[in-house]
Amino acid sequence: MSNQSPAIPAPVATPAEPAAKARRTSFFEHIDRYVVILLLLVIWQACVDSGVLLRDFLPSPADIAQAFYNFTFVDRSIWENFAASAKRLLWGIGLSILVALPLGVAMGWSRRFYRWVSMLVELTRPIPPIAMIPVGIFYLGIGDASKIFIIWLACFFPLLLNTITGVRGIDPVLIKAARTLGTPMPRMLLRVALPSALPNILTGLRVSVGIGLMVLVAAEMVAATSGLGFFILQSEMNWKLDDMYAGIAMISMAGFLVNAMLLRLERRLTPWHQGNR
Amino acid sequence: MTAVMNQPMAGDLETRFAHARKPDPIAASETTSSGISIDGVSMVFPGAGNAPAAVALENVSFEAASGQFCVLLGPSGCGKSTLLQMVAGLARPTSGTVSVNGRVVNGPGMDRTLVFQEYGLFPWLNVLENVMFGLANKGIAKEESRVIAQRWIQVVHLDGSEGKYPHQLSGGMRQRVAIARALAVEPRTLLMDEPFGALDQFTRISMQKQIAEIWTMTRKTILFVTHSIDEALLLGDRIIALTPSPGRVRAIIDLPGERPRTQQDLINKREYIDIKRDLIEMFETPAEYQ
Numbered sequence: 105m106s107n108q109s110p111a112i113p114a115p116v117a118t119p120a121e122p123a124a125k126a127r128r129t130s131f132f133e134h135i136d137r138y139v140v141i142l143l144l145l146v147i148w149q150a151c152v153d154s155g156v157l158l159r160d161f162l163p164s165p166a167d168i169a170q171a172f173y174n175f176t177f178v179d180r181s182i183w184e185n186f187a188a189s190a191k192r193l194l195w196g197i198g199l200s201i202l203v204a205l206p207l208g209v210a211m212g213w214s215r216r217f218y219r220w221v222s223m224l225v226e227l228t229r230p231i232p233p234i235a236m237i238p239v240g241i242f243y244l245g246i247g248d249a250s251k252i253f254i255i256w257l258a259c260f261f262p263l264l265l266n267t268i269t270g271v272r273g274i275d276p277v278l279i280k281a282a283r284t285l286g287t288p289m290p291r292m293l294l295r296v297a298l299p300s301a302l303p304n305i306l307t308g309l310r311v312s313v314g315i316g317l318m319v320l321v322a323a324e325m326v327a328a329t330s331g332l333g334f335f336i337l338q339s340e341m342n343w344k345l346d347d348m349y350a351g352i353a354m355i356s357m358a359g360f361l362v363n364a365m366l367l368r369l370e371r372r373l374t375p376w377h378q379g380n381r
Numbered sequence: 382m383t384a385v386m387n388q389p390m391a392g393d394l395e396t397r398f399a400h401a402r403k404p405d406p407i408a409a410s411e412t413t414s415s416g417i418s419i420d421g422v423s424m425v426f427p428g429a430g431n432a433p434a435a436v437a438l439e440n441v442s443f444e445a446a447s448g449q450f451c452v453l454l455g456p457s458g459c460g461k462s463t464l465l466q467m468v469a470g471l472a473r474p475t476s477g478t479v480s481v482n483g484r485v486v487n488g489p490g491m492d493r494t495l496v497f498q499e500y501g502l503f504p505w506l507n508v509l510e511n512v513m514f515g516l517a518n519k520g521i522a523k524e525e526s527r528v529i530a531q532r533w534i535q536v537v538h539l540d541g542s543e544g545k546y547p548h549q550l551s552g553g554m555r556q557r558v559a560i561a562r563a564l565a566v567e568p569r570t571l572l573m574d575e576p577f578g579a580l581d582q583f584t585r586i587s588m589q590k591q592i593a594e595i596w597t598m599t600r601k602t603i604l605f606v607t608h609s610i611d612e613a614l615l616l617g618d619r620i621i622a623l624t625p626s627p628g629r630v631r632a633i634i635d636l637p638g639e640r641p642r643t644q645q646d647l648i649n650k651r652e653y654i655d656i657k658r659d660l661i662e663m664f665e666t667p668a669e670y671q
Contacts, residue, residue, distance in 0.1 A: 275499075275501075277497050277499045277500075277501040278501055278503060280466075280469075280471055280495070280497070280501065281495070281497065281501035281502075281503075281559075282514075283470075283471060283489045284469050284470070284471065284489045284491075284493070284494050284495040284563075284572075285491065285494060285514055285515035285518055285562070285563075285566060286489065286490065286491040286515060286518040286519065286566070287514075287515075287518050288518065291517075291518070295514075296503070299503070299505040300505075302505070374505070375546065375548075376504035376505060376546055376547065376548045
């Protein structure tokens with residue numbers, strides 16, 4: 105009963121339907137989510153401060169935070185790299201959406217078209233996008249174009265496969281209803297197939313962004329003169345481990361934020377979908 | 382059994398819909414041609430592998446006059462839904478012809494729209510947008526189609542819910558949206574595939590009342606599939622009774638034309654009691670094979 109006394113804020117039990125209720129709760133109600141991280145950071149800090157871990161080999165969380173603060177707010181050197189990476193990622197994903205969505209809708213809708221192109225898809229899909237980095241560099245150079253190419257390739261398949269699955273999963277009654285209402289084919293694909301597949305497409309997009317980020321950093325480490333991957337590698341080579349870890353932390357936070365934004369977008373765009381209700 | 386011409390209904394129902402009647406889209410369309418004609422229709426589904434072919438319908442023939450409320454009645458598996466899909470143009474008969482208003486059906490058309498038991502509403506569109514969906518296919522401008530849709534939403538008593546999405550509506554409300562959507566494109570024929578099958582008894586009764594009112598008001602030809610004898614008696618001018626495996630027409634019954642019929646009539650009036658007894662008896666005795 106003690107946890108019901110007004111003096112102690114009672115921990116709110118996780119509601120059965122978190123999507124609707126958890127959205128507007130305060131930081132303190134979610135403090136349990138951060139406890140483990142904070143604890144680990146404290147132990148790490150203590151280990152470095154007490155000399156159990158050598159600072160030259162592993163900077164403390166405070167050092168990393170200091171480095172993070174420095175390059176974001178003091179000399180602002182990171183933003184140039186951040187912008188370069190963000191630009192490549194957006195272009196890559198954007199172009200990927202542009203190709204994968206129409207192709208996926210067509211492949212999901214028409215069995216015949218699927219048979220035509222499925223072998224091509226199935227044989228190119230297993231190639232790790234990272235294996236294509238040299239190909240990109242050879243033909244497109246070490247600038248943005250080769251990075252965008254690699255990201256485009258990496259994002260393409262999750263988007264394509266999810267779009268196909270989504271279009272195949274359309275409720276047949278919806279197609280019948282649209283047909284009896286005289287819907288012509290282009291409108292059928294655009295106004296019935298595409299929105300019906302949207303929940304799957306958005307899932308595919310989230311997967312794509314994750315993979316895109318991975319591949320981007322790899323490509324920037326192989327050959328680049330800017331970008332977060334480049335920055336992390338440079339820091340390591342200059343033995344600036346605090347910068348290196350701060351760069352990694354930045355990617356972690358950027359990825360986390362993008363995912364949260366996409367989840368929110370999913371709820372906004374597909375409120376009818378199970379789990380978003 | 383009694384064959385009585387159906388006559389347009391006057392009286393309180395008419396006045397109740399007075400507000401909705403005024404503009405064009407709602408007015409009853411001219412009934413010139415001959416309604417629905419099913420002529421010697423059979424449907425055979427080829428068996429997969431070594432399985433024998435399944436005969437869903439065998440030599441089915443009947444007619445439904447223009448403006449008539451025609452009910453296809455039968456147990457599940459008698460092919461009544463298949464028949465309806467054929468009239469909608471979503472399925473083709475193996476043999477025989479289906480024609481609507483004098484033209485042989487060979488594909489879906491907006492002159493006959495279908496209402497499904499599972500509603501078939503687009504979950505990403507709200508009530509208004511769902512009702513407007515077919516109007517865009519007719520090339521009607523957005524502003525005008527909004528007005529038309531609004532009016533049909535009023536007819537099904539859903540005004541105020543225009544902005545709601547299907548998942549926010551009850552089953553009865555969803556089916557009313559589907560009816561409004563099917564009627565908004567001005568079909569001459571309305572096809573209904575067990576439209577109230579998924580609804581609870583009370584909602585069902587209220588929906589039956591509403592569809593009778595809408596029919597009285599618009600005088601569409603309605604082809605209505607059901608497996609409920611009471612529903613057939615309550616709504617139909619003509620009942621086509623089908624027996625299963627293979628689906629055949631067992632009887633065509635024309636009902637007395639008085640409207641509106643109530644649940645009370647079915648219990649109290651001689652003629653309905655007789656027809657109901659005949660129907661039950663008929664469905665209980667196995668069909669004799671000629």
